[in-house]
Amino acid sequence: MEQNATSPSNQGHPSNLRRVAIDPISRVEGHGRITLLLDDENHIHEARFHIVEFRGFEKFIQGRPYWEVPFLVQRLCGICPVSHQLAAAKAVDQLVGVERLTPTAEKLRRLLHFGQTLQSHALHFFHLSSPDLLFGFGSNPAQRNIVGVLDKYPELALKGVKLRKYGQQVIAAIAGKRIHGTATVPGGMNKILSIAERDALLVDIKDILAWSQDALALNEQIHTANPEHRDFATIRSNFLSMVGSGGELEIYHGGLRARSASGATIFDQFDYRGYQQIIREEVRPWSYMKFPFLIELGKEQGWYRVGPLARVNNCNFISTPLAEAARKRFREFGQGGFVHDTLAYHWARMIEALHCAEAIYMLLHDDEITGTDLVADLGEKRREGIGVIEAPRGTLFHHYQIDEEGLITKANLIVSTTGNNQAMNESVRSVANEYLDGHEITEGLLNHLEVAVRAYDPCLSCATHALGKMPLQVELLDADGALLDRLTKGSNGMIERTL
Amino acid sequence: MSKIRIATTSLAGCFGCHMSFLDMDERLVALLEHVELNRSPLTDIKHCGPCDIGLVEGGLCNTDNVHVLREFRDNCKILIAVGACAINGGVPAMRNHFTLRECLEEAFLNGVGVENPQIPNDVELPLLLDKVRPLHELVHVDYYLPGCPPSADEFLSVLGDLLEGREPALPKKLLHYD
Ligand code: SF4
Numbered sequence: 229m230e231q232n233a234t235s236p237s238n239q240g241h242p243s244n245l246r247r248v249a250i251d252p253i254s255r256v257e258g259h260g261r262i263t264l265l266l267d268d269e270n271h272i273h274e275a276r277f278h279i280v281e282f283r284g285f286e287k288f289i290q291g292r293p294y295w296e297v298p299f300l301v302q303r304l305c306g307i308c309p310v311s312h313q314l315a316a317a318k319a320v321d322q323l324v325g326v327e328r329l330t331p332t333a334e335k336l337r338r339l340l341h342f343g344q345t346l347q348s349h350a351l352h353f354f355h356l357s358s359p360d361l362l363f364g365f366g367s368n369p370a371q372r373n374i375v376g377v378l379d380k381y382p383e384l385a386l387k388g389v390k391l392r393k394y395g396q397q398v399i400a401a402i403a404g405k406r407i408h409g410t411a412t413v414p415g416g417m418n419k420i421l422s423i424a425e426r427d428a429l430l431v432d433i434k435d436i437l438a439w440s441q442d443a444l445a446l447n448e449q450i451h452t453a454n455p456e457h458r459d460f461a462t463i464r465s466n467f468l469s470m471v472g473s474g475g476e477l478e479i480y481h482g483g484l485r486a487r488s489a490s491g492a493t494i495f496d497q498f499d500y501r502g503y504q505q506i507i508r509e510e511v512r513p514w515s516y517m518k519f520p521f522l523i524e525l526g527k528e529q530g531w532y533r534v535g536p537l538a539r540v541n542n543c544n545f546i547s548t549p550l551a552e553a554a555r556k557r558f559r560e561f562g563q564g565g566f567v568h569d570t571l572a573y574h575w576a577r578m579i580e581a582l583h584c585a586e587a588i589y590m591l592l593h594d595d596e597i598t599g600t601d602l603v604a605d606l607g608e609k610r611r612e613g614i615g616v617i618e619a620p621r622g623t624l625f626h627h628y629q630i631d632e633e634g635l636i637t638k639a640n641l642i643v644s645t646t647g648n649n650q651a652m653n654e655s656v657r658s659v660a661n662e663y664l665d666g667h668e669i670t671e672g673l674l675n676h677l678e679v680a681v682r683a684y685d686p687c688l689s690c691a692t693h694a695l696g697k698m699p700l701q702v703e704l705l706d707a708d709g710a711l712l713d714r715l716t717k718g719s720n721g722m723i724e725r726t727l
Numbered sequence: 728m729s730k731i732r733i734a735t736t737s738l739a740g741c742f743g744c745h746m747s748f749l750d751m752d753e754r755l756v757a758l759l760e761h762v763e764l765n766r767s768p769l770t771d772i773k774h775c776g777p778c779d780i781g782l783v784e785g786g787l788c789n790t791d792n793v794h795v796l797r798e799f800r801d802n803c804k805i806l807i808a809v810g811a812c813a814i815n816g817g818v819p820a821m822r823n824h825f826t827l828r829e830c831l832e833e834a835f836l837n838g839v840g841v842e843n844p845q846i847p848n849d850v851e852l853p854l855l856l857d858k859v860r861p862l863h864e865l866v867h868v869d870y871y872l873p874g875c876p877p878s879a880d881e882f883l884s885v886l887g888d889l890l891e892g893r894e895p896a897l898p899k900k901l902l903h904y905d
Contacts, residue, residue, distance in 0.1 A: 249851075251773070252773065254768060254769075255768065255770075255771065257745075257768065258737075258742065259737075259791070276851070278849075278851050278852065280791060280853055281788065282788075282789070282831070282834070282847075282855055284825070284827075284830030284831070284833070284834060286838060287822065287829055288821040288825055288830065289821075290833075300818060303741050304741055304818075305743075306740075306742040306743020306745065307743075309741075309743065351746075351749070373770040373771065374769055375759055375769075378756060385756075386756065389752055389756065390752070392749070393753075405905065406746075406750055407746055407750070408743060408875055408876065408905075504840055508842045509840055511835050511841060511843050511845050512847070513847050514851055514852065515849075516847055518835075521842075527842065
């Protein structure tokens with residue numbers, strides 16, 4: 229924790245507000261910061277969640293051949309690389325004129341994505357968030373981590389480690405390695421799943437199903453047994469997600485559905501290739517992550533939430549029985565309406581983890597999964613491709629244009645976490661006003677703000693695919709142009725010699 | 728035997744190297760019997776204290792990265808550059824082919840569906856470096872762990888060597904392209 233009474237934030241605040249920063253936010257993936265401005269009585273004047281990193285992907289991808297993109301772009305995010313690879317691959321399929329994959333290729337892609345979602349959800353709960361939920365939001369920070377959970381609840385923590393491991397093994401069987409493997413080719417997949425590989429995955433699937441049920445039961449119990457969890461960081465919002473053609477939960481391919489906080493349909497089964505007609509992204513000066521909104525509702529009202537809470541609320545049903553039974557209990561908890569509780573993200577996430585385990589079980593028992601027909605016939609080349617997928621953290625958009633040689637000329641990504649940008653800010657404000665306002669700020673109270681952000685499972689690593697602000701740099705050159713000295717003004721306002 | 732203290736951080740990386748560290752799976756549980764985690768995305772320690780080993784993923788793309796790397800170098804007896812991004816900039820360094828301004832303009836001014844176009848500019852945002860740079864351009868690096876990401880076996884091999892006081896050397900079978 230850094231408290232800095234003379235920070236530059238005070239400038240322009242005649243009332244001399246004090247700045248408190250949580251920097252970095254820990255137990256999330258990527259780089260984020262929360263800042264508070266407080267007066268002498270500790271009343272909150274401003275609470276913000278900033279993304280402080282910028283990458284510039286939309287620019288530096290330009291000029292690269294389209295077939296390279298899935299493997300480049302997955303390096304935005306080492307937690308959900310498969311989701312990026314698949315969203316890009318779906319766009320690439322359009323570039324090469326493929327409407328429909330072979331049955332085996334489509335099933336392999338689905339299996340790959342279920343493995344990805346299972347491992348990501350397990351990682352988020354067990355490795356990152358469970359310490360808050362098991363030990364308490366204001367508990368001892370030295371214990372509040374996966375090592376503490378391994379100490380206190382070894383059996384539970386080990387199940388979490390193995391759930392994540394299994395998801396990674398599914399990925400490795402299809403993509404060659406656990407992180408940044410290669411699986412897709414334009415119009416299909418590059419490798420079969422051998423019978424031996426399939427059989428190896430079958431060995432543990434029963435345990436995985438059982439442990440996913442345990443993880444769900446634990447999260448369901450934590451949420452329903454703690455009334456204070458209902459209101460913590462809770463906001464009412466619109467929800468956006470993909471659904472299947474029957475309105476079922478769908479994470480690989482379907483139409484877009486948006487519903488308002490009260491459940492009214494804003495649009496449904498919308499073809500995502502037209503996303504520019506429904507979504508725009510606002511830039512605000514204090515974050516590198518943009519703020520998307522539904523055009524129909526406008527900048528003020530049009531923000532929404534994505535991810536497990538949105539998907540489980542938005543779908544009509546889940547196609548696998550255990551997860552569907554869990555969804556019904558979730559729905560009952562919401563008394564037939566949407567569950568807006570921010571902490572219910574954890575519960576919804578574990579419903580999805582169970583769905584992934586069930587879906588993996590079914591795909592491994594499907595004979596077509598070991599088929600050998602992997603690539604569809606390529607059609608007429610096109611200049612534009614738009615791939616959308618439900619990544620673990622929410623709806624992920626990849627959009628590319630190419631020139632006649634197949635080199636990228638334009639790229640746009642709306643990464644999942646961006647979808648929750650406004651919501652995370654709203655939740656941070658809600659917790660700041662409810663729990664911190666007027667109190668002496670302690671480490672435990674500050675962790676409450678991080679608990680609110682963590683519920684969304686933000687991946688700030690891929691949220692920062694854009695680039696940031698200009699460094700102020702002065703260079704002294706001699707008559708021949710050789711660099712003699714260089715001064716740089718840092719983010720803290722200090723001028724440093726950086727030669 | 729007292730535990731070895733390790734700090735880890737991700738700078739301009741994708742977290743894949745950290746994920747690969749976790750890919751030790753059950754072996755991580757065994758490792759943690761000999762290791763104490765200091766600052767890391769997995770703990771709530773926000774600043775690096777005195778450590779035996781610092782593992783750094785990702786190169787340098789902004790002034791925050793610079794401060795964190797200096798903090799690691801000042802506090803860690805052994806500093807290891809983990810993965811392609813830390814060693815040579817990796818994918819984020821592809822932006823070095825363009826100017827920073829071009830990258831910013833594409834994202835915030837000329838992008839698809841951008842509302843309220845402007846380049847973010849706020850005291851809370853760290854300044855971006857003109858180029859993405861590898862770690863060794865700023866500080867002395869003791870060891871380089873190659874890969875994108877290095878595999879869990881590589882982490883175990885290097886940490887095992889260091890825990891037992893050996894000079895780390897990757898066995899040949901761990902040195903390969905993807
Ligand atoms: S080396 Fe590879 S895995 Fe590691 S941070 Fe860079 S892109 Fe990610």
